[in-house]
Amino acid sequence: MSEAEDFLKVAHAAREAATVLAPMPRAPKDTALRVVADALVAATDEIVAANAVDVDRAREGGTAEAMIDRLRLDADRIAKIAEAVRQVADLPDPVGEVVRGSTLPNGLELRQVRVPLGVIGIIYEGRPNVTVDAAALCLKSGNAVLLRGSSSAYSSNIALVKIMQEALARTDVPAGAVQLVPGLTRESVKHLMRARGLVDVLIPRGGASLINSVVEESTVPVIETGTGNCHVYVDADADIETALEILVNAKAQRPSVCNAAETFLVHAAIAGEFLPRALAALKDAGVTVHGDERVCGHGADVVPATEEDFATEYLSLDIAAAVVDSLDDAVAHIRRYGSAHTDAIVTRSQGAARRFTATVDSAAVAVNASTRFTDGGEFGFGAEIGISTQKLHARGPMGLPELTSTKWIYTGEGHVRDSPRTVTDCAGR
Amino acid sequence: MSEAEDFLKVAHAAREAATVLAPMPRAPKDTALRVVADALVAATDEIVAANAVDVDRAREGGTAEAMIDRLRLDADRIAKIAEAVRQVADLPDPVGEVVRGSTLPNGLELRQVRVPLGVIGIIYEGRPNVTVDAAALCLKSGNAVLLRGSSSAYSSNIALVKIMQEALARTDVPAGAVQLVPGLTRESVKHLMRARGLVDVLIPRGGASLINSVVEESTVPVIETGTGNCHVYVDADADIETALEILVNAKAQRPSVCNAAETFLVHAAIAGEFLPRALAALKDAGVTVHGDERVCGHGADVVPATEEDFATEYLSLDIAAAVVDSLDDAVAHIRRYGSAHTDAIVTRSQGAARRFTATVDSAAVAVNASTRFTDGGEFGFGAEIGISTQKLHARGPMGLPELTSTKWIYTGEGHVRDSPRTVTDCAGR
Numbered sequence: 125m126s127e128a129e130d131f132l133k134v135a136h137a138a139r140e141a142a143t144v145l146a147p148m149p150r151a152p153k154d155t156a157l158r159v160v161a162d163a164l165v166a167a168t169d170e171i172v173a174a175n176a177v178d179v180d181r182a183r184e185g186g187t188a189e190a191m192i193d194r195l196r197l198d199a200d201r202i203a204k205i206a207e208a209v210r211q212v213a214d215l216p217d218p219v220g221e222v223v224r225g226s227t228l229p230n231g232l233e234l235r236q237v238r239v240p241l242g243v244i245g246i247i248y249e250g251r252p253n254v255t256v257d258a259a260a261l262c263l264k265s266g267n268a269v270l271l272r273g274s275s276s277a278y279s280s281n282i283a284l285v286k287i288m289q290e291a292l293a294r295t296d297v298p299a300g301a302v303q304l305v306p307g308l309t310r311e312s313v314k315h316l317m318r319a320r321g322l323v324d325v326l327i328p329r330g331g332a333s334l335i336n337s338v339v340e341e342s343t344v345p346v347i348e349t350g351t352g353n354c355h356v357y358v359d360a361d362a363d364i365e366t367a368l369e370i371l372v373n374a375k376a377q378r379p380s381v382c383n384a385a386e387t388f389l390v391h392a393a394i395a396g397e398f399l400p401r402a403l404a405a406l407k408d409a410g411v412t413v414h415g416d417e418r419v420c421g422h423g424a425d426v427v428p429a430t431e432e433d434f435a436t437e438y439l440s441l442d443i444a445a446a447v448v449d450s451l452d453d454a455v456a457h458i459r460r461y462g463s464a465h466t467d468a469i470v471t472r473s474q475g476a477a478r479r480f481t482a483t484v485d486s487a488a489v490a491v492n493a494s495t496r497f498t499d500g501g502e503f504g505f506g507a508e509i510g511i512s513t514q515k516l517h518a519r520g521p522m523g524l525p526e527l528t529s530t531k532w533i534y535t536g537e538g539h540v541r542d543s544p545r546t547v548t549d550c551a552g553r
Numbered sequence: 554m555s556e557a558e559d560f561l562k563v564a565h566a567a568r569e570a571a572t573v574l575a576p577m578p579r580a581p582k583d584t585a586l587r588v589v590a591d592a593l594v595a596a597t598d599e600i601v602a603a604n605a606v607d608v609d610r611a612r613e614g615g616t617a618e619a620m621i622d623r624l625r626l627d628a629d630r631i632a633k634i635a636e637a638v639r640q641v642a643d644l645p646d647p648v649g650e651v652v653r654g655s656t657l658p659n660g661l662e663l664r665q666v667r668v669p670l671g672v673i674g675i676i677y678e679g680r681p682n683v684t685v686d687a688a689a690l691c692l693k694s695g696n697a698v699l700l701r702g703s704s705s706a707y708s709s710n711i712a713l714v715k716i717m718q719e720a721l722a723r724t725d726v727p728a729g730a731v732q733l734v735p736g737l738t739r740e741s742v743k744h745l746m747r748a749r750g751l752v753d754v755l756i757p758r759g760g761a762s763l764i765n766s767v768v769e770e771s772t773v774p775v776i777e778t779g780t781g782n783c784h785v786y787v788d789a790d791a792d793i794e795t796a797l798e799i800l801v802n803a804k805a806q807r808p809s810v811c812n813a814a815e816t817f818l819v820h821a822a823i824a825g826e827f828l829p830r831a832l833a834a835l836k837d838a839g840v841t842v843h844g845d846e847r848v849c850g851h852g853a854d855v856v857p858a859t860e861e862d863f864a865t866e867y868l869s870l871d872i873a874a875a876v877v878d879s880l881d882d883a884v885a886h887i888r889r890y891g892s893a894h895t896d897a898i899v900t901r902s903q904g905a906a907r908r909f910t911a912t913v914d915s916a917a918v919a920v921n922a923s924t925r926f927t928d929g930g931e932f933g934f935g936a937e938i939g940i941s942t943q944k945l946h947a948r949g950p951m952g953l954p955e956l957t958s959t960k961w962i963y964t965g966e967g968h969v970r971d972s973p974r975t976v977t978d979c980a981g982r
Contacts, residue, residue, distance in 0.1 A: 143888070147911040226933065232922055234932060239914070241944050320768070324944050339749070343769055345945045366967035373969035459572070481962050482576040485668070493661055493965030502970070503663060503961075504655065515670050515753050515958035516774045517946040529944035532932070533910050536922030538795035540802035541931070 130306040131315035135270060135322040138243045141300035142268035146240045148297070150217035156295035157213035157260055161206040163291035164256065164284070168202050174283035175252065182276055194251050195277060205256045208507075212260040215506045218525040219266045233535045238528045240266030242324035245305075245316045246509075247272045247338060249330035252280040259288055259302045261509050265527035270323060272305040272316055317342035325517075329510050332437065347517060349510035352382030352465035353437045354495040357454040357480065358398055359471035360391040366492060367398060367470040368405050373494040374468065376409040380439050382511060383466050383498045387434055387444040389454045392418075395447045399423070402445075411441045418447035434461040451476055455483045465513050466490060466498040487513055487520040559735040560744035564699060564751040567672045570729035571697035575669045577726070579646035585724035586642035586689055590635040592720035593685065593713070597631050603712035604681065611705055623680050624706060634685045637936075641689040644935045647954040648695045662964045667957045669695030671753035674734075674745045675938075676701045676767060678759035681709040688717055688731045690938050694956035699752060701734040701745055746771040754946075758939050761866065776946060778939035781811030781894035782866045783924040786883040786909065787827055788900035789820040795921060796827060796899040797834050802923040803897065805838040809868050811940060812895050812927045816863055816873040818883045821847070824876045828852070831874075840870045847876035863890040880905055884912045894942050895919060895927040916942055916949040 145153075164171070175197040182192050197205075218238050225235035244267045246258045255273055262269035273281045285304040292299040305312050316323065320343045328338040332351045339346050356374050358367045374385035390398050395418065403423035406413055413419070414429040426445070433444040434457070448454045451469075458467050468490035469480040477491045488498040498521060500508025505523030512518045518526035574582075593600070604626040611621050626634075647667050654664035673696045675687045684702055691698035702710045714733040721728040734741050745752065749772045757767040761780045768775050785803050787796045803814035819827050824847065832852035835842055842848065843858040855874075862873040863886070877883045880898075887896050897919035898909040906920045917927040927950060929937025934952030941947045947955035 143912075143914075146914065228931070228933060232926060236949075242914070340772055345774070345943065347945075363967070369967055369969050373971075377970055477964070481960075483572075485572075485575065485671070486960065488961040488963065491962070491964040493963055493968040494970050496970040497661060497963060497965075497968065498961065502657070504657060514774065516776075519958050520665075520961045529948050531910075531915065532917040532927070532949045533920070534917065534922055534926060535906070535920040536926075538792070538798055539922040539926065540798050541806055541923050541925040542802075 127307045127309070127312060128315060131312065131319075134303040134306060135243070135319055137300040138268040138270050138303045139322055141298035142240070142242045144298045145263070145268060145301050146242070146266050148266060149220070152296040153217065153264055153266070154213040156292055156297035157209050157263060159295050160260070160288050160291045161209040161213070163287050164202060164206045164209070167283075167287045168199050171197055171202055171280065171283050171287070172199070175280040177279040178252075178277050187276070195280075197252060197280060201253070205253045208253075208257060209260045212264050212507055215264065215524060217264065218528050221525070223530055230539060231536065232539055234532065235534075236530045236532050238525065239531045241527060241529050243268045243270060243322065244527065245270040245272065245319070245323045245326040245344065247313060247316065247326065247328045247330070247334065249274045249334060250277075252277040252284060254329065255281050255284045256288070257507075258509060259285075261507055261524060261527060263297060263301060265524045267527055268301040268303070270303050270305055270316060272313055275308040278308055313338075314341065317344060320344050327510055347510070347512050347522070348514040349512055349522075350382045350465075351437060351463045351513055352384070352511070353386045353435065353461060353463040354383060354465050355454075355458050355462055355467040356385045356388040356495065357448075357451070357458070357467070357469045358388065358390040358394065358402075359451060359469055359473065359476045359480075360393040361473035361476055362391075362394060362398070362470040363472055364394075364398055364401065368401060370468065370470055370492070370494050371402060372405050372409050372411075374496055375406065375411055375443050376441065377494070377496055379441050381496075382437075383495050384439070385443060385468070385495050386436065386438050387446070387461065389446050389448050389457055391451070391454070392447050392449050395422070399447075406443065409441070411443055413443055413445050415445040416447065419445045437463065451479060452483075455480065458484055458486070462486065463513055465511065466495040468493065468495050487511065556736045556738070556741060557744060560741065560748075561751075563732040563735060564672070564744075564748055566729040567697040567699050567732045568751055570727035571669070571671045573727045574692070574697060574730050575671070575695050577695060578649070581725040582646065582693055582695070583642040585721055585726035586638050586692060588724050589689070589717050589720045590638040590642075592716050593631060593635045593638070596712075596716045597628050599716070600626055600631055600709065600712050601628070604709040606708040607681075607706050616705070624709075626681060626709060630682070634682045637682075637686060638689045641693050641936055644693065644953060646693065646695075647957050650954070652959055657963075659968060660965065661968055663961065664963075665959050665961050667954065668960045670956060670958050672697045672699060672751065673956065674699045674701065674748070674752045674755040674773065676742060676745065676755065676757045676759070676763065678703045678763065679706070681706040681713060683758070684710045684713045685717070686936075687938060688714075690936055690953060690956060692726060692730060694953045696956055697730040697732070699732050699734050699745060701742055704737040707737055742767075743770065746773060749773050756939055776939070776941050776951070777943040778941055778951075779811045779894075780866060780892045780942055781813065781940070782815045782864065782890060782892040783812060783894050784883075784887050784891055784896040785814045785817040785924065786877075786880070786887070786896070786898045787817065787819040787823060787831075788880060788898055788902065788905045788909075789822040790902035790905055791820075791823060791827070791899040792901055793823070793827055793830065797830060799897065799899055799921070799923050800831060801834050801838050803925055804835065804840055804872050805870065806923070806925055808870050810925075811866075812924050813868070814872060814897070814924050815865065815867050816875070816890065818875050818877050818886055820880070820883070821876050821878050824851070828876075835872065838870070840872055843871060843873045845875040848874045866892065880908060881912075884909065887913055887915070891915065892942055894940065895924040897922060897924050916940065
């Protein structure tokens with residue numbers, strides 16, 4: 125069989141499973157997730173053996189040890205993965221929630237109810253734990269899932285999906301609801317991106333180039349996630365101590381993640397007081413500052429920033445910096461260079477906070493708080509499939525409700541329509 | 554200037570206007586809409602003259618009189634268009650609505666607030682009233698709009714957009730918020746479809762081929778609207794009188810719209826009793842029935858249905874019909890041939906209604922009611938930009954809130970994050 129045929133086989137299997145899974149209530153889904161969690165722990169040796177193949181191949185290929193560590197699975201990590209599945213089982217089920225409803229003037233009973241999206245395709249890089257996390261979140265929200273992980277974790281992913289499918293086969297949830305996209309080539313990603321009608325939504329998780337290529341090529345609707353060029357703006361009215369703490373935390377607490385700060389902007393009125401202390405504090409935290417001309421004057425260690433620095437998501441202990449003459453200039457800078465993920469203002473001024481939150485057009489805007497709080501766990505969602513940086517469907521951290529659509533149900537007693545055509549009536553046709 | 558440069562000019566103007574419009578509160582937007590309504594009425598002669606150019610061209614081109622009538626604008630129709638704009642001004646503003654919010658355990662105050670999408674592109678066919686309707690709905694929801702109407706209405710649309718822009722120039726709403734995409738060629742649509750970053754969402758309104766081509770080619774996120782292959786399923790437990798009334802209403806009350814029924818299915822147990830009466834009632838209403846073999850036996854006037862009939866959105870006084878052996882067979886038929894717009898069941902059985910609403914995966918599911926009620930006006934939205942048949946972002950009739958996104962705002966007092974990495978923390982990176 126060709127890779128294309130292989131793909132169609134698993135996609136149709138997922139579609140069929142989705143049909144069975146969609147109307148399923150919470151209890152059998154939770155039971156199935158707990159069976160999956162137990163099965164993963166029971167299969168620890170098998171998973172570790174499969175993972176060793178990936179780790180050996182990575183090492184032979186000269187992959188850096190830090191990356192190999194991200195790839196590695198051991199008994200402790202597998203136990204944590206299984207525990208995360210049990211936590212998903214404990215979360216409320218978004219499916220069936222009545223979002224809106226009313227009795228219309230004519231007596232029709234109308235309600236809008238959450239339903240699963242159907243089949244979700246997830247394209248991701250890196251750690252094999254995502255294979256299980258994503259599958260658990262999709263199952264819980266009544267969706268079948270097509271997983272397309274990194275080729276570097278292919279052996280691990282084959283083992284994990286096989287174990288999950290075997291576990292599901294002992295439950296009411298159809299085993300076909302979790303599928304690995306077969307193949308390692310770029311073609312196998314293309315099959316997924318062109319599977320309109322079979323796949324309801326694609327969620328790419330990873331670097332900017334992966335996400336851009338999916339957005340460009342996919343005919344399946346896409347939810348963009350994760351690119352985070354986040355800013356901290358230190359206003360003229362900022363409390364200096366607060367600004368220092370937030371800046372260092374936003375940059376250095378965990379620099380490799382999407383909600384870490386990549387640029388800070390400081391109002392000219394406070395730059396003279398703030399910058400020497402900020403540069404010192406960042407240096408203490410091991411951070412290299414790439415500053416514009418007005419920043420460079422305040423410290424010997426500042427690397428002159430190029431235009432590109434302001435557009436870069438470093439994901440490292442580097443930060444770009446600029447002095448701005450007004451809050452509006454800060455907002456304009458963020459609009460120009462940012463990725464509309466999370467941007468923060470530090471200020472004591474209510475007016476400045478109000479203007480910043482109203483005019484910065486990002487998924488999240490923080491006032492006197494670190495950008496690092498933009499996270500499904502921190503927001504109390506209990507789980508997160510990614511952070512959407514697009515405006516359609518979901519924006520910001522995506523929990524279980526963001527993996528659903530809705531359906532309108534209306535009930536009458538022989539209601540027929542006799543009203544004349546309205547301006548809204550399928551207008552345009 | 555080339556058409557591409559012309560397009561970029563209006564798209565950038567719309568983008569700039571969107572930035573000003575987005576944080577604007579309700580009052581100035583409503584005022585602007587009322588100014589626009591008055592300006593349209595005041596410019597009746599100018600609009601009628603521009604429209605006459607389109608009407609003459611259509612007539613010379615041999616366009617059918619029914620289509621020419623859809624295109625024609627007169628004083629009465631212009632007054633109605635203006636009145637619809639005033640009605641939009643009277644609707645609540647979705648922007649600024651707090652959708653969710655809480656104080657997190659650490660004291661961060663978190664809220665999710667509705668914000669405009671930004672720049673909305675609308676591609677539509679037919680009637681020039683859509684030019685004004687769509688502009689009013691976009692402005693009210695804080696969005697700039699790029700309008701790409703039918704070339705058959707190009708003169709009318711130029712006049713309408715010019716009048717709206719001139720009216721807006723006398724208000725606080727930037728005149729650039731309403732833009733006509735320049736040019737008449739298919740290329741001008743392509744510019745819109747490739748304007749990722751400048752345009753936030755595209756809404757195609759029209760026939761299936763328009764919508765499919767936009768979905769295939771657009772890199773801008775798309776909301777699919779309007780294709781309606783709607784079904785009426787007459788269950789074994791249906792009340793015959795109710796079923797007849799609903800069937801005739803769903804098909805014949807207004808056959809040219811997307812929520813009209815295009816197929817009816819009848820359970821074998823009731824077919825013998827129902828079909829002769831249904832065929833007679835449909836004949837009386839001027840409807841041609843295209844039936845499968847089991848339907849053909851019940852009436853001399855039934856045209857034998859081909860496979861294609863069941864997949865067709867007639868939008869005329871035609872309906873396909875089939876006998877099914879069970880509710881599940883009816884659902885399977887709808888899943889195979891339907892467009893996931895609206896499907897209805899007629900039944901006295903609570904169990905059948907429950908199973909049908911749970912397993913039919915459509916934007917709207919009706920119980921003992923005509924499919925014709927799937928409409929923003931009927932649902933009480935006050936206005937409708939279209940009916941989404943996709944699952945992402947919006948499903949079913951789209952009112953003003955469906956033209957918005959959300960933004961998370963969190964406020965602290967120097968909050969920094971010290972929690973360790975969680976499983977959800979930008980997972981996959």
